[in-house]
Amino acid sequence: MIIPMAEPPVSIRDMHHDDLTMVSDIERRSYEFPWSHGVFRDCLLAGYQCLALIREDRVAGYAILSVAAGEAHILNLCVDPGFRARGYGERLLDELLYRARSAIVREIFLEVRPTNETALKLYRKKGFHQIAARPAYYQADEGREDAAVLAKKLVVES
Numbered sequence: 001m002i003i004p005m006a007e008p009p010v011s012i013r014d015m016h017h018d019d020l021t022m023v024s025d026i027e028r029r030s031y032e033f034p035w036s037h038g039v040f041r042d043c044l045l046a047g048y049q050c051l052a053l054i055r056e057d058r059v060a061g062y063a064i065l066s067v068a069a070g071e072a073h074i075l076n077l078c079v080d081p082g083f084r085a086r087g088y089g090e091r092l093l094d095e096l097l098y099r100a101r102s103a104i105v106r107e108i109f110l111e112v113r114p115t116n117e118t119a120l121k122l123y124r125k126k127g128f129h130q131i132a133a134r135p136a137y138y139q140a141d142e143g144r145e146d147a148a149v150l151a152k153k154l155v156v157e158s
């Protein structure tokens with residue numbers, strides 16, 4: 001009988017500048033049109049909520065949220081391809097939602113490629129729904145691709 005190995009525990013903390021090499025490496029392996037190292041550095045400098053999911057002392061996923069005027073925007077959410085389908089993306093998203101509520105955010109938005117069925121399934125599972133489309137929002141192999149704009153209203157404790 002084969003006994004499956006237990007998964008090591010993971011934790012989520014704020015992203016540091018020292019994480020950016022690992023973050024950029026995951027980004028390059030995850031997206032056809034990845035963000036550069038400099039974009040992540042700018043997110044940290046801008047004071048966005050930048051999270052890192054840590055597994056065995058290494059970054060295994062990350063998420064970035066901007067918050068302004070009672071609204072929040074998920075700018076990136078990504079899990080290392082080698083560690084997907086273990087619940088990490090959902091944990092990162094739950095932490096973003098928790099942080100948004102803590103910042104008294106009433107509605108949270110994101111853009112996603114309509115062809116990204118995995119991400120769409122995750123966002124719908126967490127209560128997001130499509131409210132609009134942004135034409136020609138993303139770079140694509142040929143020309144541009146539309147974005148689906150998703151939103152979720154948050155109940156803020158008063």
Ligand SMILES: CC(C)(COP(=O)(O)OP(=O)(O)OC[C@H]1O[C@@H](n2cnc3c(N)ncnc32)[C@H](O)[C@@H]1OP(=O)(O)O)[C@@H](O)C(=O)NCCC(=O)NCCS
Pocket residue numbers: 030076077078079080083084085086087088089090091111112113116117118119121122125
């Ligand atoms: C989208 C992404 C973050 C999901 O992370 P993950 O850790 O693999 O997802 P989880 O294991 O937490 O799964 C959570 C939910 O996502 C959906 N999901 C995850 N993997 C899926 C797959 N292969 N097919 C369909 N749905 C999937 C399911 O709804 C799942 O919930 P369930 O297991 O109860 O059905 C990950 O696929 C990723 O990093 N993709 C590349 C970057 C990206 O596209 N980010 C989104 C940009 S908007």
